[in-house]
Amino acid sequence: MTCPTCGSPLPSPTALCSACGALIGVIPQASEEPSRAFQLKFHGDGLNLFGFHALNMVLIPLTLGIYYFWGKVNVRKYFYSETEFDGERFAYHGTGLERFMGALRVGALFVGLGIITAALTAVAPSVMARLDRLIVWGFWLAAAPYAIVASRRYRLSRTSLRGIRFGFRGALPEFYKLCLTGGFLTLITLGCYGPFFQHDLKAYMIGNSYYGSRQFRFDGQSSGLLLRYLKSYLLSIVTLGIYSFWFQAWLDRYFWDHTSVDGARFQSSVTGGGLFSLFVTNSLITVLTLGIGLPWATARNVRYKLAHLKLVGNLDLDAVRQEVTLGSATGDDMADLLGVDLGL
């Protein structure tokens, strides 16, 4: 390549021109917006991840569990800092203290519920005994959607690229309605509605996500979905599960390829073969090292996924405004506790 400022030839991709010292920016100037591909890359490695996890294993028992929140944030910060988008690194702004306070609030909520339940049991023991299961399930069903939305809102609001925060503006009532109708329909159709439910969930999650002032969009069509799911399900059974990797890859590509922001669209190139070989090698790594190799397996997974994801189109990265919708960490902690902790 050549230096855009002085024109001297450069031996390889560099960040600085050795002749004139100009910074070689990869992003075009604000005036031109040619369609191009924005690459993603993961720079992290298993060694660092292992170090963080090992550190957690030492400090969490030592602090009787309190360090758990700081440890989790450390790992997340590492993942984000090592993820590169078009030469930029992401940043994670959450703190252990926020998570800790959020957990205290969740804890207080559970204690409060426990007290109420105990009081009710004292007053009407037989009624409560019969409603026991119902109450637990009811609480989970009521709390899980809140936890999912709140945790996403928190996580996105603590993520930034070029100093601009991401955001999630999904309305909670809308999500509850989505979950209720989707769940109900899936139940009475014995799962057949499942693909459509998943589709609607994705549309909600993606469509309500923002990068600063820019909204993400999902334009998938759910029409041919059911057939595809059925075919994949049958094929997976016939191949003793092996086809599921190809189906997973297809799903991945489908959801990413229908996600866009501004004039640019994501493109995923993961393949079933890639996922399958990744699974086999990672399983070997993890099992042969009795679990110690798990961080390396995780790093390889992330590296693969990001290496096969890019954004293509017109996107003026210089012109995004900051529009903040900060969320509280309570949702994230509740999601953690209820087991609905979804990755980004």
Place this chain on the structure above:
Amino acid sequence: MESVHANIGVWRGYYYDGQSSRRHEVTLNLAPTGLNIVSEDGTSRWWPYAEIRQTQGTFDGGQVRLERGGDLPETLVVTDVAFQDALRRFAPSWRRNGPLRMGGLSLALVAGIAAALSMAGIYVWGIPSFADAVAPFVPTAWEQKLGAAALEEMTAGQPRCDDPTKTRALERLVSELSRALPSQGYRFHVVLVQGETVNAFALPGGNIVVYTGLLDHTERAEEMAGVLAHEMQHVIHRDATRAILREVSLQVLVSALTGDQGSAKMLSTAASLGSLRYNRQAEAAADRDGMALVQAARIDPWGMVAMMRTLGRLEGNIPQAVSYLSDHPQTVERIHILQTLAHQAKYRPRPLLADVDWSAVARD
């Protein structure tokens, strides 16, 4: 990557103002008390070191990210890896908000070894000590609830044996033994379950499960009394409660460490005593105190010895080497200890359940 930076203190980077995503190319000078940042259009900013946070690049040799400000800070990114060293020379003292100062191999080694030692220590010492310390404080009422739940779970699908000949005999044995106990808070109750297993176990709170398979192999009441005495001591020692506490602690620890959750899983583990293991000390203590109880009740101690022999015959021979790995002390050793204790008995044993034909109780 050098030369431009040979004249120290001048670097190139990107600046973001925190209000828009626009990337400004800037040059920075490392002054003694702060950074002087000059944009392309000539705007100059002054960042005192005291107000700067470093959030990336603290250890990994990658780009350095500096932030200044509150929630939506201004950001400075320098991609040249040599900048880290320059920073350390000029401004070593500011807050590092990044993950850690140590990373890579050094962190992995130090933390890895520390973690291994810590895990071993917790498993071998920490959790058992915790369980031992907490067990005495668990209210008996809780133990009974736990025991009731565990009883449901462990004998699910197995029918109870209601034969009054058997159940009455067992209840009488229990009350004979209870009378010889110093006053304590447990009420013992034998649950006879139909099954070929030659086994009996104690649950928290006072329930003792006995399988008809075990009953079948007893020759006389004194042998059954030995088994019951042993199990009653497990209840009094709270061995089952201790084992549950250990299980739950382990689950909590694993959940916290792996960042995994599953409170439902934890609760079901607590109720499921299927994997309960009493360690060697607990079994030996139950043997010793069970024998003491038998003797206090003036029951023939050789019944308990004979029962242990029968169980040993049925178990088959466990090779010496393997026995150290299992949680139950080797049966031969136990028989030997019980024999020694039986020899020390100086009383004349009284007849036990003399009015009952034990073969009618034991067999079908």
